[in-house]
Amino acid sequence: MKKGLLPSKVCVVCGRPFNWRKRWARCWEEVKYCSQRCRRSGARGVAMTSANSAVASSGTK
Template sequence: MSKNIKKENLPQKICPICNRPFAWRKKWEKQWDNIKYCSDKCRKQSRQEKQNDKKHAP
């Protein structure tokens, strides 16, 4: 990312858990391609859903 980018022009993604858009952050600069969730809460909720799916599988 270049230094003089306005906030309106930052890349965005949609969180698969809460379906809200979230924008690029400086702390995510090196791993933006790997970021999937907008927050730790959504990331943890995703893990819980996966565990629940395994429990209810036949």
């Protein structure tokens, strides 16, 4: 199969596009992250971002 024809997604952490891999054949619908690094920092990154925005919005009022 040609690489250009493979399905792709966008990483929820870094926003970069990534392509289907054979190891994800069974769980492609569940794949959210492009790498282990993004998977590890995903939960903390979202929590930190929402916590920072809450502090920033409460500080500006």
